[in-house]
Amino acid sequence: MNMKNYRERIKKPIRAKCAVGERLLDDPLLDFVETQMIKVGSLSHGEVQWDEIEKICMNLLENKTKDLKILTYLLQCMQYQASAERFTLSVYILIDFMTAFWETCYPAPGDRGALPRRKFFSQIAQRTFKSAQNLDAEMFAVDLKVELENAIEQWKEVVKTYSLPLTLVDDVQVLLTNKLSPLSVDTVLPGTSESSTLKAESENTASNLSAISKFKTDSSSDRATKQTLFKMADFLTELDNGSVYSLRLRRLATWLAVVSLPDADQHGQTQLMPLSIDRIQEYEDQLERGADLVLWRKVEKSLTLTPFWLDGHYLSFRIAMKLGEKDLATAIRDELLIFIGRLPTLLNMSFQGSVAFASQETQRWLNDVNNCNSLGTMPGLWDETLKKAFVLAEDGGVSVALAMLNEGLKEAKEPRDKFYWRMLSADVMHNYKLGALASAQYTTLKIQAQSFSVTDWEPSLIQRLENVTDIKA
Incomplete structure (x- = not known):
């Protein structure tokens, strides 16, 4: 992937009169990115299309919106199994974005966005720390080490400017200093009880475990159990990607009794x-x-x-x-x-x-x-889905569009829905000069359609009619 102009593309205003562009609430490219990122850390982690996500995020940040959430996705891509160059570039991209757009960027510009921006910053810093843990010191030539050191110092200055938690950057700096030092863990002087490298690597984990250990589980009554769950929900809110779990846990506590x-x-x-x-x-x-x-x-x-x-x-x-x-x-x-x-x-x-x-x-x-659980019940939605697929193919490439359609196919339950998802894939392939593949798909679908009965086509419809008949009987 060509990264030569990444920094220029990030710094460039969207428009002269509106540097940060518009907030994207319904964009097929962003939907694709978020669908892919949900897989990270799950059983589908190996299916994540990192290169496509990175390409789309750069496109959105350059041409449509300066959104901190999208920047977070971009940095996550760049720092995933990162080389020395990509890791260093990711730090510079963060510096450039913060310098130019920090107080005006989406999703919440101005004073009201101070707390969300602070949370995004903590998330980015924690992920940067984790990525730094996995860096191979041997990948860094002397000049690149100096470049990374300069980047971290610049990052610290920007963080100070916006009164953000400097300790998060200090953690990254200490870790990198020890990792890139001529003395590795294996050559630490005898008598050292614990290397500073290991200390830095475990600092975030230790702090989280320490916080968890402070919770005293009290199940002596429904009220006590509820309060314990609420406290845990508050803690989860502060963790990376913990907000969804916190929200669900609060509802569990509310409805527990x-x-x-x-x-x-x-x-x-x-x-x-x-x-x-x-x-x-x-x-x-x-x-x-x-x-x-x-x-x-x-x-x-x-x-x-x-x-x-x-x-x-x-x-x-x-x-x-x-x-x-x-x-x-x-x-x-x-x-x-x-x-x-x-x-x-x-x-x-x-x-x-x-x-x-x-x-x-x-x-x-x-x-x-x-x-809405079945797409087949929504008139016109297949046409809208096909239009969305064409937009994805135009903006992000055919592979992105087909990936989106494949996600829909995997989630479909009714044979009818699965049939339409496959037909949409064939339509996209046909429209983008993949005629042989499209023709084979159309032929298979035609054979299936000719052999389908209503029961095969939509079994839930038959079940519903049977249930209604039983009730009236």
Whole structure:
């Protein structure tokens, strides 16, 4: 991959009048990147297309948006099994981006973005430390060692400018100094009880373990267990990629003791007090003016205090989407669906004063989610998916488009959906001069289509009809 102009491309403003471009909330290239990055550290880790992700991230940062989240993905690619040159370049790219766009970049520019930027910085610094641990000192010529030392010093100066945690950079510097020193661990003078290199390498892990060890698990009562889970959720929030787990754990703690429906009259009305109407309206008004982390924390706090305020989870979902946190929004939705799946009657129950646990709007949202589980039930969606694939192929290459379609195929459950995913792949291959492969795929699909019965095509439809027939009988 050509990296000669990486720094110039990162520093270049998107437009003269808007240096940081626009925030990307619905972009097929970004969707592809995020789908790939979810695989990192999972059983599908070996399928991650690092080169394609890096290429797309550079394209987005150069031409569409200066987004810190996308920069994080780019640096993660560059530091994965990094050479000496790529690691050093990754540090310089970070310096360039921070110098030019730190206070104006997405996802949250200005003062309101101080906390999110700080979290992204911690995440980047921790990953840089881990990558530095895996560097081979023998790859560094003398001039490259000097270059890296200069880069780290420049990074420290930028970090000081924005009052970010300097200790994170110091950790990286100490580790690299010891790793690239003429004295390796094997040649440390006798009598040294522990090399400084090993100390630096274990510092982050040790601090995390130390923090975990402070937790005292108390399961003496439901309340004590709940408080333990909330404390662990707070801790997870501070860890790299821990926010999703924290959010899920909070909901586990909130609903831990809910094993049956609350007492209610024949109309489903309970004696539980609803959240103040004024408070809810205040939340909605703030969301209308613009979502931020302060609002989100308030809503999440209210959810922990009001377990049956199901509308609040839809509100939290909308805030997450406004902030561009799609993974967290998905987690909110999934956890609520699991909870409702255990006690579906909750959707028909209410607080005092007949205030519904879940409004019609919230129930429509949940129904839409269930109806979207099969692409085959959504008219026109296949056309939209094909358009998205063509955009990916045009901007990122045919391999990126086919990878996206392959992801859809792997997740499909109905034979009908699998058929369409394969046909879309054939359409892309045909459109981009891979005629022989496309022709073979079309032939196979034609043979399958001619042999399908309705039962084979969409077995869930038959099952649904059978269930309805049984009920009416």
